[in-house]
Amino acid sequence: MKGLPASCFCGAVEFSLTARPMFIHACHCRDCQIQVGGPFAINGIIEAEHVVQTKGPKPKRYPMPTESGRPHDIYRCPTCATALWSDYGRRKVMLFVRMTLLRPKKGFGGQALRLTNPDAHIFTKSKLPCDELMLLDEVLALKARGKKTKSQWSKDAPIAHTTVKGATTKKPAGVFSVYYDMQTEWPAASLKRREACLAAMKPKAG
Ligand SMILES: [Zn+2]
Ligand SMILES: [Zn+2]
Numbered sequence: 001m002k003g004l005p006a007s008c009f010c011g012a013v014e015f016s017l018t019a020r021p022m023f024i025h026a027c028h029c030r031d032c033q034i035q036v037g038g039p040f041a042i043n044g045i046i047e048a049e050h051v052v053q054t055k056g057p058k059p060k061r062y063p064m065p066t067e068s069g070r071p072h073d074i075y076r077c078p079t080c081a082t083a084l085w086s087d088y089g090r091r092k093v094m095l096f097v098r099m100t101l102l103r104p105k106k107g108f109g110g111q112a113l114r115l116t117n118p119d120a121h122i123f124t125k126s127k128l129p130c131d132e133l134m135l136l137d138e139v140l141a142l143k144a145r146g147k148k149t150k151s152q153w154s155k156d157a158p159i160a161h162t163t164v165k166g167a168t169t170k171k172p173a174g175v176f177s178v179y180y181d182m183q184t185e186w187p188a189a190s191l192k193r194r195e196a197c198l199a200a201m202k203p204k205a206g
Pocket of ligand 2: 027028030031033123
């Protein structure tokens, strides 16, 4: 199976991303913080057909309560309960895959974890104080070493849409208090993929 290999914590479930995600969110909302146990979740938005399970039992669905009432299902490994992906809106055709599950050593020349770099930070209005501390620590550490105080965050951000060979094609990740305008932030090719994906779920006329 070609593509980007990923697995849950215990290794029972393995799957492969057979395409690059259309867009990657770092979500700093309170729900994500509580659910993942960290300052933000990193989700790659990708067509369900490009998430191919290669090993293990069927992931278990956990419907989560949401403020809006819109369905949010988290699919987890039935053995270790690692969250694998979310289906927001129960649309089945588009998934939000936890990019931290990518295996660093395999695929894309060992660069897989670079692909976890987000295209956009969302819901930063609820970011935790440690989000700021990370940046501050980095600035101070770089200063102490006499280097430029350019944040690693902004330096690494464009890699999310880097080609496998390493040519940078993407602007730095956007930072948004809540959400953003998809039409201006998403690459045109990704917008097209999303449209095709959602069109596939609409009932056919006649
Ligand atoms: Zn597992
Ligand atoms: Zn969130």
